[in-house]
Amino acid sequence: xxxxxxxxxxxxxxxxxxxxxxxxxxxxxxxxxxxxxxxxxxxxxxxxxxxxxxxxxxxxxxxxxxxxxxxxxxxxxxxxxxxxxxxxxxxxxxxxxxxxxxxxxxxxxxxxxxxxxxxxxxxxxxxxxxxxxxxxxxxxxxxxxxxxxxxxxxxxxxxxxxxxxxxxxxxxxxxxxxxxxxxxxxxxxxxxxxxxxxxxxxxxxxxxxxxxxxxxxxxxxxxxxxxxxxxxxxxxxxxxxxxxxxxxxxxxxxxxxxxxxxxxxxxxxxxxxxxxxxxxxxxxxxxxxxxxxxxxxxxxxxxxxxxxxxxxxxxxxxxxxxxxxxxxxxxxxxxxxxxxxxxxxxxxxxxxxxxxxxxxxxxxxxxxxxxxxxxxxxxxxxxxxxxxxxxxxxxxxxxxxxxxxxxxxxxxxxxxxxxxxxxxxxxxxxxxxxxxxxxxxxxxxxxxxxxxxxxxxxxxxxxxxxxxxxxxxxxxxxxxxxxxxxxxxxxxxxxxxxxxxxxxxxxxxxxxxxxxxxxxxxxxxxxxxxxxxxxxxxxxxxxxxxxxxxxxxxxxxxxxxxxxxxxxxxxxxxxxxxxxxxxxxxxxxxxxxxxxxxxxxxxxxxxxxxxxxxxxxxxxxxxxxxxxxxxxxxxxxxxxxxxxxxxxxxxxxxxxxxxxxxxxxxxxxxxxxxxxxxxxxxxxxxxxxxxxxxxxxxxxxxxxxxxxxxxxxxxxxxxxxxxxxxxxxxxxxxxxxxxxxxxxxxxxxxx
Amino acid sequence: xxxxxxxxxxxxxxxxxxxxxxxxxxxxxxxxxxxxxxxxxxxxxxxxxxxxxxxxxxxxxxxxxxxxxxxxxxxxxxxxxxxxxxxxxxxxxxxxxxxxxxxxxxxxxxxxxxxxxxxxxxxxxxxxxxxxxxxxxxxxxxxxxxxxxxxxxxxxxxxxxxxxxxxxxxxxxxxxxxxxxxxxxxxxxxxxxxxxxxxxxxxxxxxxxxxxxxxxxxxxxx
Numbered sequence: 001x002x003x004x005x006x007x008x009x010x011x012x013x014x015x016x017x018x019x020x021x022x023x024x025x026x027x028x029x030x031x032x033x034x035x036x037x038x039x040x041x042x043x044x045x046x047x048x049x050x051x052x053x054x055x056x057x058x059x060x061x062x063x064x065x066x067x068x069x070x071x072x073x074x075x076x077x078x079x080x081x082x083x084x085x086x087x088x089x090x091x092x093x094x095x096x097x098x099x100x101x102x103x104x105x106x107x108x109x110x111x112x113x114x115x116x117x118x119x120x121x122x123x124x125x126x127x128x129x130x131x132x133x134x135x136x137x138x139x140x141x142x143x144x145x146x147x148x149x150x151x152x153x154x155x156x157x158x159x160x161x162x163x164x165x166x167x168x169x170x171x172x173x174x175x176x177x178x179x180x181x182x183x184x185x186x187x188x189x190x191x192x193x194x195x196x197x198x199x200x201x202x203x204x205x206x207x208x209x210x211x212x213x214x215x216x217x218x219x220x221x222x223x224x225x226x227x228x229x230x231x232x233x234x235x236x237x238x239x240x241x242x243x244x245x246x247x248x249x250x251x252x253x254x255x256x257x258x259x260x261x262x263x264x265x266x267x268x269x270x271x272x273x274x275x276x277x278x279x280x281x282x283x284x285x286x287x288x289x290x291x292x293x294x295x296x297x298x299x300x301x302x303x304x305x306x307x308x309x310x311x312x313x314x315x316x317x318x319x320x321x322x323x324x325x326x327x328x329x330x331x332x333x334x335x336x337x338x339x340x341x342x343x344x345x346x347x348x349x350x351x352x353x354x355x356x357x358x359x360x361x362x363x364x365x366x367x368x369x370x371x372x373x374x375x376x377x378x379x380x381x382x383x384x385x386x387x388x389x390x391x392x393x394x395x396x397x398x399x400x401x402x403x404x405x406x407x408x409x410x411x412x413x414x415x416x417x418x419x420x421x422x423x424x425x426x427x428x429x430x431x432x433x434x435x436x437x438x439x440x441x442x443x444x445x446x447x448x449x450x451x452x453x454x455x456x457x458x459x460x461x462x463x464x465x466x467x468x469x470x471x472x473x474x475x476x477x478x479x480x481x482x483x484x485x486x487x488x489x490x491x492x493x494x495x496x497x498x499x500x501x502x503x504x505x506x507x508x509x510x511x512x513x514x515x516x517x518x519x520x521x522x523x524x525x526x527x528x529x530x531x532x533x534x535x536x537x538x539x540x541x542x543x544x545x546x547x548x549x550x551x552x553x554x555x556x557x558x559x560x561x562x563x564x565x566x567x568x569x570x571x572x573x574x575x576x577x578x579x580x581x582x583x584x585x586x587x588x589x590x591x592x593x594x595x596x597x598x599x600x601x602x603x604x605x606x607x608x609x610x611x612x613x614x615x616x617x618x619x620x621x622x623x624x625x626x627x628x629x630x631x632x633x634x635x636x637x638x639x640x641x642x643x644x645x646x647x648x649x650x651x652x653x654x655x656x657x658x659x660x661x662x663x664x665x666x667x668x669x670x671x672x673x674x675x676x677x678x679x680x681x682x683x684x685x686x687x688x689x690x691x692x693x694x695x696x697x698x699x700x701x702x703x704x705x706x707x708x709x710x711x712x713x714x715x716x717x718x719x720x721x722x723x724x725x726x727x728x729x730x731x732x733x734x735x736x737x738x739x740x741x742x743x744x745x746x747x748x749x750x751x
Numbered sequence: 752x753x754x755x756x757x758x759x760x761x762x763x764x765x766x767x768x769x770x771x772x773x774x775x776x777x778x779x780x781x782x783x784x785x786x787x788x789x790x791x792x793x794x795x796x797x798x799x800x801x802x803x804x805x806x807x808x809x810x811x812x813x814x815x816x817x818x819x820x821x822x823x824x825x826x827x828x829x830x831x832x833x834x835x836x837x838x839x840x841x842x843x844x845x846x847x848x849x850x851x852x853x854x855x856x857x858x859x860x861x862x863x864x865x866x867x868x869x870x871x872x873x874x875x876x877x878x879x880x881x882x883x884x885x886x887x888x889x890x891x892x893x894x895x896x897x898x899x900x901x902x903x904x905x906x907x908x909x910x911x912x913x914x915x916x917x918x919x920x921x922x923x924x925x926x927x928x929x930x931x932x933x934x935x936x937x938x939x940x941x942x943x944x945x946x947x948x949x950x951x952x953x954x955x956x957x958x959x960x961x962x963x964x965x966x967x968x969x970x971x972x973x
Contacts, residue, residue, distance in 0.1 A: 399850070652846065653848050660834065660863065661832065661838075661863050662863050663832070663864070663865075665864060666864065743808055745808050
């Protein structure tokens, strides 16, 4: 069987190679999708397990460790606890870099909640050492043995190790850079033994009962000021938002690519079987059973698909491993490493299964027919119906559409690929815009103006201004637990015009007594839909709101609420609004800024976090572009395959054209017609697909970040059309060259 | 004057021990207005000879001169031009493109870049002359074998070639249709063309001016 299969493959060398290339291209795309998708989907759990991330992190005003420990030990579900003293805004200097946003954690005994990636951990007995987070180490090129200066008092310390703790994203995506020191260092440098703590890390026996433990913790927390809890689930939600688009997109994309590749493979295998019906007929006449013929096909399919799929998956994985690793590092998550072998193995099995099924099923069906019928059914006959018009181009188009099944499969594959490429381009440029204007993340306004209310009309009249409105923002505290601080943001009317964090539960605010709260606030205060949020304003007045929605908000760690301003103004009449300005899509921001200055309302950029998000967004954009390139390769393959199959099936017709005096140009014109018949409808369908399905779908999935303008822009359409044109030209050149190398008489003999 | 002149043609298929020399020093001159019938056993190289004369294939040795062009050494581009303007092919199985009507098949050769400027007019006239107007819009599968071969002859003549090559043109037709096809080929020669026809049919040899037999790679008069 194996010998026979190998002989068959060798005899059809060029077709075998083409099939292998197709499987390789499809597997390459699957490999990229699996690598990025699996890495991101499982990155948090992997890192959290590796780092031993606590189930609950509590922050509070400094308190003696013994007091805190007393309260914590009273919790029944507790497995372990450890305490830190965290100092924020510490000046850090190392390797020529300087930062004033260091978070220096003095850690005592017990579990760490981080893992050491390089070097070693702090030793209780050794002073003068620090462990730095991997984001800072990478950004400042720090390694174990290097020196880092922490303020004046602590002075220079030796870096003992590089750590990773997935309870926050990494520096510089996070504004603070974390550094850990031991009690021994404090003793040596500052001359006292630290016995205060403001952070408690709690590990639970049953993490599923974290809610119950939190309630109990609040009950025993009397005396702890500004107590905030973050659960492991809360951390996961916050971090996964940053990669949510990419995960959803790539997982969906991988499935689409797999289905598209499967369709192409199925169509190709079907056409192959049709062409080889005579051979099956002869085999049946010689005594081969249908099962043996099918088994032979399956063996051939495995022999072609296994190395091609393996190579494709490996190339795809290697191509995106770098950007994917950077992406994960920015999120403080670990790359999957060897764990990726399982999903890649499953992907390999899936690709092989599709290829084998696509090759075997039609052969088995065909071989079950009586041998005489199979022999009569011989080669593919071109469909005949209406006459082909449009000269040689029209003739080529007719050649292409003659094999209806393969034509539809080719158009569908290229359309899906074109749609995905448009989507990738739209997303990549959106991410770049976010890099330049990260204020758009979660917000829909780009500028803020400090101006009196009466200027709103003039601001709205400035060309390029889409909308302008008042925005009130104030700090408040929970009336029942005054230590719980929160931020209240208010807009007159519908706030989603300017800020639209995605709803996790419930609905938007419609009345002055309603509030949408962030998940972080709901988590901290145990708020649910229908609960009452009682907040004490700075003025001392209390305002109450009914919770109607819970939203996924990144701002202020989710400890934020959106309301209408009436009650805030009743409680704090001095509260003054700012004006927020939303620009028209494509508006010239510089020009709008000049115009606003001219009307007496100088604006400020809403993006205060440009630099810290820039690198992360750039990595995301490069991942998307890498995947887009892989999809482009699938497009090229689909076009080359469609043209090659057409040229092969209509070999006699092409030879006849050449016998009648048709030169290279005539052959290229026919092939151009064939390519156009596939590429033009596919391009239109792809753009429509992106506009009607992919764009809205992804925008909905990723609405947590911003209002995503993912409709195909003219530039993206032009790039895709130009790309398809170039791919088609390349495919035509490749196939024409091959056709013209063949002697005319060879084609005529076949006809 | 000879329209086509071939000298010492050699053509071998395969290599090494399986090599088979089908033409081994074949010579041929065909004058304008002359019909030459070539006979021979299956596999003797008759079709190969036609392919070489028409510039569809190249000999390993020897020369072919057609319309002042050395066919054996001409570039692919020159061969395409030669086939377009100076050679017409008629095949046993017609080789009409199934997507095109009979008329469109005839005009196909006239649509090529560099085709005779009057090809469309000539094509239309040929369709009328060959009695095909009634079925000109029909697709090949709607036509009889005789009609298909007449369309194929019209296609071969549309660029007014000086050499008409017919490979068993009646081999797939009944007697009546075959006679009509032979009449048309004769008429083609009478208009001043050189016609080379490979055949097994006695009727075809009867209308030829000369009958040659291809054996052992050489052409000999019968």
